[in-house]
Amino acid sequence: MPHRVAVAGFLHETNTFAPTKAQLADFVQGGGYMPISRGAEVLSRGKGINLGIGGAVIHGESAGWEMVPILWAGAIPSAHVSQNAYESITDEILEGIKAALPLDGVFIDLHGAMVAEHEDDGEGALLMRLRDIVGPDVPIAAALDLHGNITQTMVDAADVLVGFRTYPHVDMAETGRRAAVQLDHLMARGIPFAKAFRRLPFLVPIAWQSTREFPAKDLYDLVAATETGAVSSTSFFFGFPAADFPGCGPTVICYGETQADTDAAADRIEAAVLAAEPDLAGKTFDPDAGVVEAMRIAGTATRPVVIADTQDNPGAGGDSNTTGMLRALVRNNAQAAALGNMVDPKAAEAAHAAGQGAEIDIALGGFSNIALDSPFEGRFTVETLSDGKLIASGPFYGGAPLDLGPSACLRIGDVRIVVTSNKAQMADQEMYRFVGIEPTKQKILVNKSSVHFRADFDPIAEVILTCTAPGPMPVSPASLPFRNLAPGMRMEPMGRVFDPEEVREIELS
Structure with a gap:
């Protein structure tokens, strides 16, 4: 049966x-x-x-x-x-x-x-x-x-x-x-199955978790290689480091025929992650420095320079509407630049009401009450309009249909912004093309994403930079106001440990 x-x-x-x-x-x-x-x-x-x-x-x-x-x-x-x-x-x-x-x-x-x-x-x-x-x-x-x-x-x-x-x-x-x-x-x-579960003692910034690069690539190669013989299943979870509860953090879990085999597999993976702790970090730029560096590289590049607007990543809880990177692009007079996605239903509605080719004076984005962020006021040209329906054909979305709601391409100077009504992480080249922007012809692309965009943008990128404009998902978990992590958890690789007594003292002071 x-x-x-x-x-x-x-x-x-x-x-x-x-x-x-x-x-x-x-x-x-x-x-x-x-x-x-x-x-x-x-x-x-x-x-x-x-x-x-x-x-x-x-x-x-x-x-x-x-x-x-x-x-x-x-x-x-x-x-x-x-x-x-x-x-x-x-x-x-x-x-x-x-x-x-x-x-x-x-x-x-x-x-x-x-x-x-x-x-x-x-x-x-x-x-x-x-x-x-x-x-x-x-x-x-x-x-x-x-x-x-x-x-x-x-x-x-x-x-x-x-x-x-x-x-x-x-x-x-x-x-x-x-x-x-x-x-x-x-x-x-x-x-x-027999089970073996291990909890690791440090949080890992999501910007440095890409399995396309060292050390995460080596860690996951090991995870796959350990799943053999009497060991039926092996998994390593980086964890999501912006969850304020005691269960937040990386873990290893293995399943197998015997407890001894399963424990040995979990111990091997755990040891490798602990050894990789110093390497689980990376370099970031502030918005202006990142745009200036992107413009310098773009001067001789044959492919777009891609910037990750990592702290407003909607795949990590951002609303995809902060304006720090847009300001930096405009302030530095970036040429042939595009940013996606700016989720602002009112701006999209205004663009559709005005019509293609119109100029509109609006305050764009910046309405999620993020510290040091605010709406960007300016005059924009409505270059194209869309109903927001597309097929995201790249390797991350894998052909999924997306409905981003009424959408538009707005231009200010030589900067183009993909404005949508519904939120979805910028992780597919079609999310530029559906409003008439050909991503491969831009000098600079700013993606509101941390890592997922790499699946479709690595092949077209000259280089990828990570910028830290104000947003709700700080690149380092250590800057988050934790209250409920497990005591002793390091809040970033090689960083300071979480001490609930210290938090209580601060709250009482």
Whole structure:
């Protein structure tokens, strides 16, 4: 008989310091994810796109599973998931799985760093409730982001947690497939794997986590090489360093046939990460210095100089509307420069009302109450208009349809700005082209992203610079006002440790 497997998903990466919370409407719309999907939609929409659910569906079909699709929901990173959104989606998933019983297994697509208004460990709470429904003998497999803040609760509740191995995340679907394969193994063997879980003592800035570069590339090569023989599954999670709760931080988790083999694998990966700590840092520029350096390089370059506006990365909780990099481009008279995306629905509406070719006087962006940021007031030319619908064909989005809402290309001087109504991380060249900007013909591109954009922009970039304009996601976690980290956690590589007593003294002073 075919295995009867429930499939579901609930994804959110939470920056607890970000300005805007995730509401139910954000999951309905989906942002850079597919929109909320129920029943057969989970299979039809998920199949063939770069998401964990996509890889699981393809494996399930090839393995002959009787798949019972429940609900899949994801929203672009932001501050906390609202209690209403969390409970509505969680309840629907759990009720659907309860109605699907009996089951041979459960596959669930998660992020791993979800914090709700009322629940710090969003995935841990969901997995525990799921375990209560299916009982101790039905295996639960989860595919997770390498930025997951993995907790002991998650490890205890699930039978196997499988993490991405690439950042930019070009292997989301492949990770779903690997998790589904592990679920097959568990259903066939009838007994759990041995587990080994390790927590690392320092936070890692996301700007330096790219697996295309040393040392992260070497670390993930080791993770993959360690998954052999009696060791069934190995994962290293960098963690998402902007979540103020004790579970925040990097972790290693391995599964295997024996506890000794599994512990040895986890110890090997843990030792490599500890040894790499001094190398997990990098160089940044302030906005003006970055633009001046980009202009210098562009003087002789044959390809665009790409700047990461890392601190307003919507993939890490930013609203994608800060103006620090725009000001620097205009102030330094940058030529053939483009910036994307500036999420400002009112500006997009004004552009559409005025029409293509018009000039409009507006205050653009800067409305998220970010310290040292403010709207940019100026006269802009409306070069092009768009309904915001496009296919993001690059390796990160993997052909996903995006709906950025009413959008426009606004120009000031020789700087062009992609203005959208809906938020999505600038990680695909088509997100310039849909408003008439050909990215390969620009001298300078400023992307509101930290690392994901590299998947599609590395091949066209002369060089990539990282700039630190004001934004809600500081490049160094040490500058965040933590109150609830695990005591003793270093807040950046080789940095000072978190001391809750020190925080209390400051609050009382």
